[in-house]
Amino acid sequence: MRLVEKFSGSPDLRAERRGDRVVVALDCDDDADELVLSTDDAEQLRDSLTDALTARESFVNTAGVRRPDGSYVVERRGADSAGNRKVFESFDALRRRCRRLPETFTAEDLSATGLTAGRRHMVLWHLVEHPAFPVALASRQPLTAEKTAGDDAGRSTRQDGEKTATGVAEP
Structure with a gap:
């Protein structure tokens, strides 16, 4: 079968x-x-x-948690205080927020979406690290990301087809 x-x-x-x-x-x-x-x-x-639908995905700097109520949490990996996480209504809400960002964006650009302080950096890193987002790290200083060519599902389609643990394409 x-x-x-x-x-x-x-x-x-x-x-x-x-x-x-x-x-x-x-x-x-x-x-x-x-x-x-x-x-x-x-x-x-x-x-x-x-369990699969509410799983925690851990990356180098961040983690994503799908909650049973449908919300999606981005958190700094290894941190346990509320100041180190941002709760989104759903994973699709984060995807929509990502689509509204310019082609090249900094953590400061995430301020317009209501994120403050270190959460901007955390969410930017999550967009870079998570394979569902067509985003790559452009620069560490200042922290800058850029959108890459993506397919209909929002996945990155780099030359090697994969994101690395840091979100930076490796040769």
Whole structure:
């Protein structure tokens, strides 16, 4: 059974109970696959999906946390005080904020979006480090980033196709 493959459109996902089983169905491009699970296995899948959707992603300078309520938190890696984090309504809210920034921007440009003090630098670093944002580090002094060519999903499409841990493309 194929559970993962490339397809051109968004899949149609559904889950339903059939007796003492749970059926998870994935329909894509006129092809359907079903996975029949016991209740225990379905609960384990639900817990795994919840963990994946609310996972913490750590980078060199920052971390991102997707909360169960849908909000997204950018925090300075290793810091535990509220002054070292910024909560966004959602990951998409941060993505929209990034789209509104100029092609080349500094931490100061993030002031216009309501960020203050060190949080501006933290969010700029997060945009550089996170692979979902087409942003690269242009300069450390002053801290400056620039947008790179991105695909429709907002991912960077550099020559090597990857961001490094520091967000700087390496040869």
